[in-house]
Amino acid sequence: xxxxxxxxxxxxxxxxxxxxxxxxxxxxxxxxxxxxxxxxxxxxxxxxxxxxxxxxxxxxxxxxxxxxxxxxxxxxxxxxxxxxxxxxxxxxxxxxxxxxxxxxxxxxxxxxxxxxxxxxxxxxxxxxxxxxxxxxxxxxxxxxxxxxxxxxxxxxxxxxxxxxxxxxxxxxxxxxxxxxxxxxxxxxxxxxxxxxxxxxxxxxxxxxxxxxxxxxxxxxxxxxxxxxxxxxxxxxxxxxxxxxxxxxxxxxxxxxxxxxxxxxxxxxxxxxxxxxxxxxxxxxxxxxxxxxxxxxxxxxxxxxxxxxxxxxxxxxxxxxxxxxxxxxxxxxxxxxxxxxxxxxxxxxxxxxxxxxxxxxxxxxxxxxxxxxxxxxxxxxxxxxxxxxxxxxxxxxxxxxxxxxxxxxxxxxxxxxxxxxxxxxxxxxxxxxxxxxxxxxxxxxxxxxxxxxxxxxxxxxxxxxxxxxxxxxxxxxxxxxxxxxxxxxxxxxxxxxxxxxxxxxxxxxxxxxxxxxxxx
DNA sequence: GGCCGTGTTGGGAAT
DNA sequence: GATTCCCAACACGGC
Numbered sequence: 001x002x003x004x005x006x007x008x009x010x011x012x013x014x015x016x017x018x019x020x021x022x023x024x025x026x027x028x029x030x031x032x033x034x035x036x037x038x039x040x041x042x043x044x045x046x047x048x049x050x051x052x053x054x055x056x057x058x059x060x061x062x063x064x065x066x067x068x069x070x071x072x073x074x075x076x077x078x079x080x081x082x083x084x085x086x087x088x089x090x091x092x093x094x095x096x097x098x099x100x101x102x103x104x105x106x107x108x109x110x111x112x113x114x115x116x117x118x119x120x121x122x123x124x125x126x127x128x129x130x131x132x133x134x135x136x137x138x139x140x141x142x143x144x145x146x147x148x149x150x151x152x153x154x155x156x157x158x159x160x161x162x163x164x165x166x167x168x169x170x171x172x173x174x175x176x177x178x179x180x181x182x183x184x185x186x187x188x189x190x191x192x193x194x195x196x197x198x199x200x201x202x203x204x205x206x207x208x209x210x211x212x213x214x215x216x217x218x219x220x221x222x223x224x225x226x227x228x229x230x231x232x233x234x235x236x237x238x239x240x241x242x243x244x245x246x247x248x249x250x251x252x253x254x255x256x257x258x259x260x261x262x263x264x265x266x267x268x269x270x271x272x273x274x275x276x277x278x279x280x281x282x283x284x285x286x287x288x289x290x291x292x293x294x295x296x297x298x299x300x301x302x303x304x305x306x307x308x309x310x311x312x313x314x315x316x317x318x319x320x321x322x323x324x325x326x327x328x329x330x331x332x333x334x335x336x337x338x339x340x341x342x343x344x345x346x347x348x349x350x351x352x353x354x355x356x357x358x359x360x361x362x363x364x365x366x367x368x369x370x371x372x373x374x375x376x377x378x379x380x381x382x383x384x385x386x387x388x389x390x391x392x393x394x395x396x397x398x399x400x401x402x403x404x405x406x407x408x409x410x411x412x413x414x415x416x417x418x419x420x421x422x423x424x425x426x427x428x429x430x431x432x433x434x435x436x437x438x439x440x441x442x443x444x445x446x447x448x449x450x451x452x453x454x455x456x457x458x459x460x461x462x463x464x465x466x467x468x469x470x471x472x473x474x475x476x477x478x479x480x481x482x483x484x485x486x487x488x489x490x491x492x493x494x495x496x497x498x499x500x501x502x503x504x505x506x507x508x509x510x511x512x513x514x515x516x517x518x519x
Numbered sequence: 520g521g522c523c524g525t526g527t528t529g530g531g532a533a534t
Numbered sequence: 535g536a537t538t539c540c541c542a543a544c545a546c547g548g549c
Binding site: 253254255258302377378381385430432433434435436439440497500 | 520521522523
């Protein structure tokens, strides 16, 4: 009875076959492994997941589909729509699956934990074994938990590093399987049963150019600057890490420019986030590069290894904090700050999001974010400071939403923690350290080439005025074919220096208030 | 992984 | 060759 050994691999954030312990566990004693991706309502909605981020997932799935097929999984990835807790039980019943594999460490999001629990609960009831093999982190959550000894999750990098080292060395990544158990007769019957149970014809991953699919979701299919997929991830790892050990060993994050027309960092984050690349694989590649390099490697937190530690650090905070850390209220980590949300603030926010602040550096960054789905870490600092404590005094939660929708590396925990950091709500409190939208970019890019690329209206503005075009005399604006107020917007904040000073005082008041009420 | 004003210093050109 | 001046490049501290 071949169906007795059919197992379902529920794909979410581990969109790869290398170093995939859940896949490996599913393969044991299985005659057929059926990989399933469930596109839920939340991810379908362009208001939650923007077109670029969505396409990154779709490309990753298409690549994974190919890879499964090459391993003998004839049907490739089974692509269905609906809510996992509703769809998956129908599938395991239809195919008489004995087990379902998924990684509960993958997502710290509170709503995902609920979905995970629901799916696991229903599986238990149906006598379907749940295979939970943590794949997404360097160390599994349970290992951190043991070493936390019932204590709180670390909230500083140095305490996290201690915890990380107590967990021992990072396990070596598993290699990708050459073939995956698949019995075509069983699988074909299973697919038919799934079609019947879900009342759908097509179970394949939508192809590139499938207009019906994209239109149905009210989406435009986007051409990506950073293509999704495991093959792309491994290619990039090879290019930026394995083949340039000296660069890896000398890497210091704060010294990389946010304005590079070619990224000055690795851009591995989208691949790590979607699980196209295993963190353990990346970790060992970085460690090997450090060893192979001529000079002494730089150290965390600014080194490349340090960047992987930051990710892991934020993931543990999201996972081990019971409350929703993407919100300010009820968030034990976040300082309570009286952000503005009147009509003026709403307008500032809308202009910020649209890249129409009248500050060229801000607008260039927001345009790159919208068009390409990735921006440099310090560019994130710049626009986050501007939206929150620096200029607009809008809550970091609003910025979180925009980043969550637009970034191809959007991770719920990482994103929450970084927004709290930049807005001086948690982890970092030096509110008088404020980024200037004029001088910050100039340091790296005095000619303003970055601005010229992403804000074409300013392409012919002389270097002298590229960061402050409102200062250009009328005849200069005319010559550059860029009249401020007509071809490029007026500033939404007239005086950055004065406004940021006022805002510093407001943060200070909130700080004083919270320190007098707490304790 | 601030910014800015102020102060110091050290090399190079002019005298 | 010694002196002066200029200014870029840092360093520091207050916000």
